[in-house]
Amino acid sequence: MRDALAATVFYGTNVLLAPITLAGYAIWVTKSVARGNAAGVSSTAQGPLSARYFEHNLGTRPDEPANRLMMALPGVPRLGVRLISGPMLLAHRLTGYVPKAFRYPFEGPVSPQYETSARVAFFDDAVERYVHRGEVDQFVVLGAGFDTRAFRLPNDTRVRSFEVDTPKTQAVKREALAKVDIDASAVTFVAADFERDDWLARLEASGFDRTKPALFLWEGVTMYLDRRAIEETLRKIATTAKGSALAFDYFTTESLESKALYWRYARATTTAVKEKLKFGVDSTPPTRDRLAELLTSCGLSLTTHRTLGEETTTERAWGGFAIATVDR
Template identity: 35%
Template structure:
């Protein structure tokens, strides 16, 4: 990504969560009111007011115009939130958000009251987030900001210096990031994550799955062009087997690997609307020793 500009894709997904908050889309209602504070005011003003009688009606055109991103994010958030809750219930007291963007879990998840949240992100994105988050009160015990560029900075040292303990289990969330990184950066980051993960640590990572049939060239060019314009061209993709093998190499066993079809079964909602994003999958893995 560009080194001098906050991530635009982080803004898109934050907007989508804000829209998904306006009226429930799944049974696991998303309550990301912080999205409004984290977005630039003109963009935030497009989000329908939560609970307003017209909220659902006003939400529909945005769900359609987002090509399903709003529904995808409602489901993806529900699946990752559940993985975080399960980790906290199992006694984990450190949450590390890798490529945090405008993720507001530290400000919206009540289960984090005894948990320290480490927000790791590219310095350009993080400067913007810290500035916007000043008006928010965390629900987490502590929020620590850790500026890191995965392609060149020393993540291990930065985490240590921020107070992360490799002797205590962590839950790592790597949401919507690996697809913008080269494979080497994914592997290098995983080796740091593994070394900093005490037994019973968990990792929830989303990844772009390799399509069974190649994407038509015209569509692929259009996608590449759009993401290059915002400075975030696509990077790595993996088959399920490749991703599971890579995680295993770093000591994490995959317990669950799903996409929006399965999330829709678990949480309700309109999984068919999120079809354009179905290639993004979520693997939830545990490090047992």
């Protein structure tokens, strides 16, 4: 009863203050349209950062680097962010209620619209297991976007951190980090495009040691790459030291082919920002087996897997979270 009352007051407050929230969105969209994508920065990279920003400010997952980085990105109006988040934060302070999208860890079945929020804990757990517990010597964030995990590691960590991303997105991130005084000196930045460059060669040239185990984090990236780039990346990781691990998320072909309104809208939106959904694991049940076959063909072993979406005779999974390892 108490939770129901808190939820009622929380959402009631947000409804009453909806004009403020809408004004914030109007400011944000107006600035985004006026600015365009002149810098060539990934538009989809901002979604995960926004989720972590709200989690931080709602007190469910502290992430000061994300909190500061969010406000420093070009195209993100500070006034717009404050107007959007203000009503929610006020309602939270009045009730203590946290909306489902920003609970940590995420609770219950994961619907497509909550995938970004739900995967945060999965990848955090992978970092905790492999990096914080000392199972690897190196930490590599592939397609890092505006991820902040490398900036949250203890100062005395012995693990060496790398971030790999396209030159333009990486340049914007580094400028924003400097703008809000986030110390990035412990992170080695490697500029590379997965579909055009030999990212592993560039990584090694920047100090990565292929003979030492590493955790590779590949969050929110696979669905935007073609199959050739996916397979080449998996094969490259398979050549690294025994004990290395890859944590990643993926969509299935169901996401690319479904005629459901949500997926049609998602495909149209990503295409509009020139980040078309390209890759999906075969959705023929069981999806875990299809993913394992892909990984095995590239020299990796599937060790952890969570299917997203119910698999039945009439329903097919639309994605998943997974960890693969180098066991040779």
